[in-house]
Amino acid sequence: MRLQEITSIVRDYFFLAAISVIVLGILFFLGYFVFYRKFFGGKKRLPKKQLLFGGLFAGYVIMVIGVTFLNRGSNFQGSMNLSFLSSYREAWYSFRVRNWQFLLLNIFMFVPFGILLPLLHSRFQKAIWTFGAALLFTLSIESFQLITGFGIFELDDLFHNLLGAIIGYGILKGLIRIKEKEVKKAIICFSPLLLVAISFGGILTFYHLKEFGNLSIVPIHKTEMSKATVTMDVKLNDNKMTVPVYKAPSYTKTAADAFVKDFSKRLHLDTSNMEVISYQDEGVYWFGRERSHNIWFKYLDGSYRYTDFSSFDEDKELKDADESTLKEELTKFGIDLPQDTYFQKVETGTFKWTVNKRVVANQLIDGSLSVNYYSDGTVKRIDNQFVTYDKVRDVEIKSEQEAYKEILEGKFKYFSENKRIKTLHIHKIEVSYYLDSKGFYQPVYALQSTVDGEDMTLFIPGI
Structure with missing residues (x-):
């Protein structure tokens, strides 16, 4: 999620909260002046401080409800994560x-709770009351999400929200201690915020000091294998191997912009009104006043998807062509296919070239390129996943037996609601590669398997 999207959500629900508070304020004052003061003759006056903080707290609660419920659909019926x-x-x-x-958002979303509640009522000056109220509020949110399906009941969310309230309470008390010139006590009050900052700073520092990145194939939860029947067609080797690690040609945003502009000029697209939406790992480029063309470009490895939206016109139909015609058309895009590619027709008008880990000197070429060819004799869609990786160095990886042991222990990613496997048959095991979070092409073991009757490939990190 981009910063612009976060600020947009906050802005939208800020206005909702502001309008709601105004409406509630009008109703409250009508009740106070018309009924309490006029009809019942009440004399008690409302403290301005309580009115101010009461309005702020009501607006804050409305914003939280908007973000946690109104910002999503009811697509998570009965979902829980208690890990x-x-x-x-x-x-x-x-x-x-x-x-x-x-x-971080789940933590800092509750910081205002810990600040505003003690200011609203003297009872919540005591930590136990504020923390108890925060726990009750976040528990209510998570329970309502579980019942309605507008989210997932997550134990981590309870922890984060409560931590946020503790941080907010600590900030308020710390500022009070500073005002009273009690610096040591103020530091203790600020300690929850400092510990969170140090923890996240330590995580980021450790990550950036690592040579290689992290692999998304590592499972968050273990797969239940205690009652699984495991068979295989292969004999496993107990010797460790030495294999290369490669690096993808990662791009900065500036380099990606330059590539896309050069790509666009080949097609005579007007880049003067080019719209760019940048994310962490990719950029989305739009061309034309009516967004007639689009490119999704991945910074991590330089792969991209191109779409000419005239392909959706009623008079445009997918059409077959021979390989030489398609190659000639691709030269207009500046695309030269690697040698020894495997060409296939996927379906009418859809074609694909594939290279399977071809090593040339100190480089590895891997991936595929898919195109859609149309009745007007043009290619209007390209999905170019060909990547040329440069060798970094050789590393020693686990043995096949060690990888198999991790399979038996359930240390692999298995996409299924039921994490319990009954039967697992391994047909083949080989060293493959997987792109990590820093753009390194790391060696992994790929086990071609049949899991409970379904064919799939299981991955185990090699390093």
Whole structure:
């Protein structure tokens, strides 16, 4: 999620909260002046401080409800995740900005709770009351999400929200201690915020000091294998091997912009009104006043998808062509296919070239390129996943037996609601490669298997 998207969500629900508070304020004052003061003769006056903080707290609660419920559909019926800190494991293995953003947002979303509640009522000056109220509020949100399907009941969310309230309470008390010139006590109050900052800073520092990145194929949860029947057609080797690690040609945003502009000029596209939406790992480029063309470009390895949206016109139909015609058409895009590619027709008008880990000197070429060819004799869609990797160095990897042991222990990613496997048959095991979060092409073991009657490939990290 980009910063612009986050600020947009906050802005939208800020206005919703502001309007709601105004409406509630009008109703409240009508009740106070018309009924309490006029009809019942009440004399008690409302403290301005409580009115101010009451309005702020009401607006804050409305914003939280908007973000947690109104910002998503009811697509998660009955979903629960009670695995503590699993969100950190997911964020670590994928190492995407989006995952870390959600963790931090869940923490800091409750910071205002810890600040405003003690200001609203003297009872919540005591930590136990504020923390108890925060726990009750976040538990209510998670339970309502579980019942309605507007989210997942997550143990980590309870932890993050409560931590946020503790940080907010600590900030408020710390500022009070500073005002009273009690510096040591102020530092203790700020310690929850400092510990979170140090923890996240330590994670980022450790990650950037690592030579290689993290692999998203590492499982967050173990697969249940205790009652699985495991068979195989292969004999496993117990010797460790030495194999190369490669590096993808990663791009900066500036380099990606230059590539896309050069690509566009070949097609005589007007780049003066080019719209660019940048994410952590990719950029989305739009051309034309009516967004007639589009390119998704991955910074991590230089692969991209191109679409000419005239392909959706009623008079445009997919059409077959021979390989030489398609190659000639691809030269207009500046695309030269690697040698020894395997060409195939996928379906009418859809064609694909594939290279399977071809080593040339100190480089490895891997991937595929798919195109759609249309009745007007042009290619209007390209999915270019061909990547040329440069060798970094040789590394020693686990033996096949060690990889198999991790399979038996359930240390592999298995996409199924039921994490329990009954039967597993391994047909083949080989060293393959997987792109990590830093753009390194790491060696992994690929086990071609049949799991409970379904064919799939299981991956185990090699390093």
